[in-house]
Amino acid sequence: MTTSSLALGTEPNEHGYRSFTLGGFSFERDEYFVHIEWPTGRHVAAIEPFLKALMRDVAWNFFYGTVNFDSVIGTVNHYGTVDLFAGRFNEAYRMAELDHLENFPHDEIKQTFQAILADWVNEGFDPFAAPQETGSAYGLKNGDNNSAVTRERVTAQRMVGLPNDEPLRSDASGYPVNRMFLDVDQSEPQVEVEPGYEKEVSAFNFFAYLSRSDVTWNPSVVSVCRDSLMCPTTEEFILPIIHGNDRVEWFIQLSDEIVWEVNDRETGRPRAKVTMKAGDCSAMPADIRHQGFSPKRSMLLVWENNSAELPGLIARGEAPTVPVRF
């Protein structure tokens, strides 16, 4: 059986949805829930948060480290292959030896997840949108939203707005100012360029660019300094995944407020609560998992070190799990 025939799924069930298998895992949906089974157990979860988590995992190419969909299901990125797990980062499942993990080639798991999104996301539901900006994920099969679920994250090569790089956002390009950012100044910087330096003398309104984001909890690369990536994002409601990074990452709160729940990366036990207001800077250590809560749409600068060597260094204990000691 080839990957493509697997990815197509079964014939639709009585709710109109196809079922899918990936290795020993199977996925089935009804009007409200996803039902996941594996050789040592099964899991039921509400379909809306599941699809929102699945959407990020696919659009981010499995991101950095662990993407927990909830306390049981998730993926670990090995940058070429990906683990799909059940209970692997849940203390009780581990102790009962009921956890299960299978490793897949990147393309195989991505194709399956994309096929699930294509079939299970109904017309009018956008998994990237804030709850008040989209329709319902629930109910019987009703059309699709393929233009929404095939979006990939935006990655500038050098800086947004440079010639031949990621373009600015505008009303004309389909990115109106978000309803919660109507008070954000839209003026662009005044740039006086001497002839011949058009590719280097460049500036843009970073806050206006963010105010026009049509997605939530979806960092996009805006400026690149070697492996240092500025990945700002606009946040509203709850981060649909619980991120267990394989390296240190940083949060710089640019506007408004987010509260982060921080739990142990391995067990899920609570460790801290971090409240971030505009101007606050906080590291997320490499041995935790975090989930953010944003009451009003806010601007968050996620700052990543993209070095391919970091996960190995930290896993082998050759790099610390915190960025500085003082």
Place this chain on the structure above:
Amino acid sequence: MGDYTTVFGRLNNYTKGGVELINDDAKNYVFSNMFEVASRAKPWEKVAVAKNQQYVLEAIRAEGTSEWRVTPHDEFALVVDGDLVVELLDPAKPLVDANESGSRAVKGDPQGTPMGTIHLGHGHMALLPAGRCYRMRAEQPSVVLLQTIQGPDTVEKWADICQKF
């Protein structure tokens, strides 16, 4: 109801959050506020507020006119409070090796070709291109968040700026 106010921080008007501990050490979060850092900094002092291996984000209090600097790699300046004028210059001869990290001061006024001038307001970001020189000017105290690599002038004073308990 329904009229939203976006809250940005300012040098003289910011509110700080913080880390509430359940089972952890506050120092692990290296928690600071860039406006508090800038409010206590000297003009143009490059204080690291975030660090990941060799990479840093520096909070810079912009006030008056800076020295000329040259950067071996791209840097990015985000104005998080106030207004900033950036002059760019293409030096007549290379002033820094491209393998170096972090920007450094240029002695005196560098010779070369003016590339242009950028007037940045609140929330604006400018590219400070690799191999080029720049000088900044701020009429009123302003704050810049600089994406760069740790260099000879990066100031680390984590114990002074971070939550410890």
